Amino acid sequence: MSDPGPYYFRFNLYHRILHGMVIVSFLGLALTGLPLKFAHTGWGAGLSHALGGPFTTGYLHRLFAIVTFIYFGLHLGYVARLVLQRRPGVFWGPDSMVPQPHDLVQFSQHVRYFLGLGPRPRFGRWAYWEKFDYWAVFWGVAIIGGSGLLLWFPTFFARSLPGWIFNVAIIVHSDEALLAVGFIFTIHFFNGHLRPEKFPMDPVIFTGRVSEEDWRHEHPEEYERLRREGRLAGVAADPPPLWMRNFSRVVGFSALAIGMILVWLIIMTALG
């Protein structure tokens, strides 16, 4: 194995812990929620019973929901802290998660690249599909979490809301969850891990560290910008230690396996 060159930090510890919470709670919610949505299938019933039956599964689902609300709150707090620190570029600019005109440009360049009509676009810190992933989770937590709370405390919400809102909540919660599960376990997995350039997985979300070579390949605009501005030293990192790489593999491959099995079961059920 040749030397991959120096390493740099892409995600700090806070990012990684929050993404760890996302992984745990998302897999937990999927494992405890899908058996209810697919209660009519053999695997749905089997999974429900394996996890302790519908009563226990219901408890666990709410437990993972609490984890979700906690990381959602922690993330809002993180953004609020950046705002209070008057950190520039939170809501606009090359480091911002907010979609901007250049994302549209890069998307069209990417499509041209797919079709062999142009070079690979030079993505910045956040490529457009990474922004989509972020906002999908943001939107998903708000929608699934909100509808989930409605269904968790129906009599409380029925003091002010009409009862048919729960009919809507059932559809929204269930379909949006299917969207989230289907999206994360196929599109996000492909974009982040399974596409040939990264196959079988990209450990950066666990180690926080990216090699210079990978950085320059995936996010060349960001690398060049930081190099130009002389900020590379500020994000310099040691190579990920062995334990961290092993941890990444265990957690990453487990999550990938669980996700792909679930999505395979869903697709098999959908195909009848």
Place this chain on the structure above:
Amino acid sequence: MPQGLRRALVAAAVLGGALLAAPAAWAAEKPTAEDCLACHADRDLKRETPRPGRPVSLFVDGAALKGSAHGGLDCLACHTTATAPHERLPRVRCADCHAAVPGGLAGGAHGSRRAQARAPAPTCTACHGTHDVRPAAALSIDTCATCHAAQVRQYRESIHGTSRGRGDSEAATCRSCHGAAHGLRAKSDPRAPTYHLNLPRTCATCHADPELAKRHNIAVGAVYQLYMDSIHGRAVTRSGLLVAANCSDCHGAHDIKPRTEPTSRVFRASIPVTCGACHAGVLAEYVQSIHGREAARGNAGAPVCTDCHSAHQIRRTEAAPWQLDVIRECGTCHAESLRTYRDTFHGKVTTLGLARVAKCADCHGSHTIQPASDPRSTIATANLVATCRQCHPAATPKFTEFQPHADPTNRARFPGLYYSWLFMTLLLVGTFSFFGLHTLLWLPRSLAERLGRRRSGAPPEP
């Protein structure tokens, strides 16, 4: 003739006669059948009894006697003290010869009634005849009918009786259920095969055999096994409850008929009344319910007791397995309601086997079920809050605006829901189509990218 001579002649004649008659007198002590029939062949030979005008015939049909089981016996074999001629003889004691009749008389109903001098009590001769003695094998149901006319009449119209009539040798007769006549016990006797707690096993001697059921086109083959596991079977055989239904409580005893016959107790239209014989309170509720009223109108689709509870597998209604299974039963008629119910949290959780959440009967009631338009209905608008509050104590009128049977694809009935569903569906289809295509287009380029990097010597990430 002087008086003295006449006296002497008479005395001599009597003496001579007596001497002459001596061998005849010996013969009279051991008379033959011919000797007896010399008098008893007379059809008009009678003996007066204490009841005036009710004489007892002393006629003996010699031919019948010859042809009977006792044809080879002398008269003296039974009438041991008889001479010819004779005064009234003591009663014949059959037991002198038949000391141990099969089954033993004393323990049985027939024998003990006699021992207790209760009338009417059968005698040996009532069944077996007097001089035309018939062995057990020659007796028939007509013998029983002598006393039990009403029961035999019912039996002859029953499935058992008519099957026998058609020559079915496997169909039950009197003894199949009651046992042999000598030891036969009344059904009040705990040792009787027809005793309430013993009857299921008695019926099972035939009806536990699936092969028999097949031969006779009986729909339920394992009926005994099913019954024994049912709430009725357990109550009878484990708890020893005399009030729990055994076979005859539902099917009748002598008048058992197949359920296809309108006069059968288990004929569909008669089932509520049959069950109601014990479950009177339930019957009173049921007949007023929409199911009961429809069934009474002759609506063949309206459920009767057995549709929900089954016949032989009746289970505890408090137990989860039955409560969950009966949901499917409701759905056999109310298919659309079951389908929409299964889309809700209630329906999915019950599918997974948890009975704590609302099932059909929790909202609609069971025996008292009424359509929502009926003010007595648990789902009538005025009663909805109370119904929901059974599980959701803080339910409000707004809470009851929830549609437990909503169909999001029905735009006419549920427009708000329809557009929510449409939006979500389009969102899913749109997102997956967009990114599906995105991924498919990216895949070959990414593969080329990796192969290019490998050629340039850079290693892939672990």
